[in-house]
Amino acid sequence: MSDPKPARFDAIVVGAGFAGLYMLHRLRGMGLNAHVYERAEGVGGTWWWNRYPGARCDVESLQYSYSWDPELERDWTWSEKYAAQPEIQAYAEFVAERHDLKRDISFSTSVEAAEWDDAAGLWRVRTSAGPAEAPQLILATGCLSSTSMPDIPGREDFRGETYHTGLWPHEGVDFTGKKVAIIGTGSSAIQAIPIIAAQAKELVVHQRTPNFSIPARNARLTDAQREAWRARSQERRAWARANTRNAIVTTLPEKPVLEATPEEREAEFTRRWETGGITFSAAFNDLALDEEANAYAAEFVRERIREIVKDPETAEALCPKDYPIFTKRICVDTDYFETFNLPHVRLVNLRETPLETVTEAGVRTSAGEEAYDAIVYATGFDAMTGAILNIDPVGKGGRRMSEAWAEGPKAYLGLMTAGFPNLFLITGPGSPSVLTNMIVSIEHHVDMICEQLSRMQARGATRLEAQPEEQEAWVAHVNARASATLYPRAASWYMGANIPGKPRVFMPYIGQDEYRRKVAELAAKDWPGLSMGKGRAASDAAAG
Ligand code: NA7
DSSP states (O other): OOOOOEEEEEEEEEESSSHHHHHEEEEEEEOOOOEEEEEESSSOOOHHOOOTTTTSSSOOOTTTOOOOOOOHHHHHOOOBSSBBBBHHHHHHHHHHHHOOOGGGEEOOOOOOEEEEEETEEEEEEETTTTTESSEEEOOOOOOOOOOOOOOOOOOOGSSSEEGGGGGGOOOOOOOOOOOOEEEOOOOOHHHHHHHHHBBBSSSEESSSSSEEEEEEOOOOOHHHHHHHHHHHHHHHHHHHHHHHHHSSOOOOOSSSSSSOOOHHHHHHHHHHHHOOOOOGGGTTTTTTHOOOOOHHHHHHHHHHHHHHOOOOOHHHHSSOOOOOTTSSSSEEEESHHTTTSSSEEEEEEETTTTTEEEOOOOOEEEEEEOOOSEEOOOOOOOOHHHHHHHHHOOOOGOBHHHHTTTTSOOBBTTTTTTTTTTTTEEBBBBBGGGGHHHHHHHHHHHHHHHHHHHHHHTTTTOOOEHHHHHHHHHHHHHHHHHHHHSGSOOOOOGGTTSSSSOOOOOOSOOHHHOOOOHHHHHHHHTTTTTTEOOOOOOHHHHHO
16 A cells, blocks of 8 residues: 655644734745644634633733734733633634635644655645645644553543643633642633632642732723724834833833832832733832742732731741742732632642552542542643654654754754754743743744745755754853843752753743844845755656
8 A cells, every 4th residue: 555645735734722813824925835734623723622621821812912913903802801611722823714714724633753854845745634745834732731640550540530721621620519629820720710619519639839920900991991902003013122121012121120129120020010911020120030029929928818818827838938939930810819718628738648550439649538529630742842752753864853953952953953954933942932922923024034034035045954063052051041040949840850851951031022033133144054955856756
């Protein structure tokens, strides 16, 4: 039996989340025959899968939306300050319909392997629906899309219901009358716990590491707020891109906390706490840099936790103490800490009574076994590299990405890896990505990729590749920036620390404003770190 004839495209894009959708739109605009493969049944990427109760974006909706089509902004109405998953999912659908994107997307189709054929100048891709090939391969696979199930013994033995927040059933789950265990207290758990608690008969939260969380102060948006944003959105977005580390419009901090009086300190932290959301981190400009400065912010949040949570022992267990605030992704919640005041909600501190095993009936810690109807794993993702290494592309000389990244991910500008010609990563490791408003970073990378493809077209080049020396220098620069901050002090998923055996390297680039300046300088120098070649094109290879 011979293999079926591969489907042939100019560019293959993996993933139909916000990155894949915009990428497809731009590639079409360049006149390329592009095709997207998506394992889900619909568009939305991480928002397609993360349907757990309470799933909500922690960047304000008006900003967590595309800027490339002003009509989208005019015609889409965000209902809340922070949109919930169904609304973000509906927005992705709206964009896909509006731009007629679905006709070039194969849904329910996984990309299983990809290999560079150097002689033909092609990526040969194996999908669950058959082979495909294209000179360009673009991984729009997302930073938080490969879920992580902890290796807890006995996990398979549990006879009740098992869920992972990142793979939530589309029909929803009714916890009414059930006794539920949740494992993990990251951002997903912090959003889900108040909603699950409202349904369940009993909820027991298994916490290994407490997290800092800021109240969202979510609210319905008014017409006046939406119109005010629309009137100046392009200008405000441009300002955020040029002037902020995270591409989020906010009031920038004016001074270091170490120069503030105790009254100024308290006033500014209180103002940001009352406003709500992640811009709490922008209260002063030294909070992520200086241990003493950071301690002020951390203690302010711990004081709020102690005020909210009535049982002193539970309050103390919920107070993070062994890593600086902001060095793990700050959480944003609605009534998270308040939920622990409910009589049917209980915290199990796994630092005191470690989790030993999951059993047929429930969960056993060192304090004993407890039976449950359902266990919810809110245990996160193999972030930033997981989805790429699941495909594990094979580059020049048969070298796998997993070999090239054995010491940690290496990608020039977070965009291309040496030895993998014509393979682009959207918001890959080494780019600002998860430290920013993701949509803004996605748009930047998609535009950068299109710029590279245009350069190739203009010069008749067939391959583009990152230079190893420039890549090493970039990786060192990303590390140096992280080392100048407190970030590496936490065992975070930014560091790969949540996945056993994963190299401990700080993956995202700190400061999208600085990143943009660097990219602009490189563009002005005609991209010295990216080399172009005119190897045999596929048509030549076929002819020869
Ligand atoms: P996170 O933030 O990685 O949180 C995962 C949680 O699961 C965290 O509290 C972990 O505790 C806990 N965990 C993981 N493995 C175990 C085991 N074996 N036993 C007990 N507890 C465990 O994932 P989320 O989905 O909440 O959020 C990810 C991002 O999505 C978030 O930052 C936002 O950007 C959106 P640990 O801290 O490792 O002790």
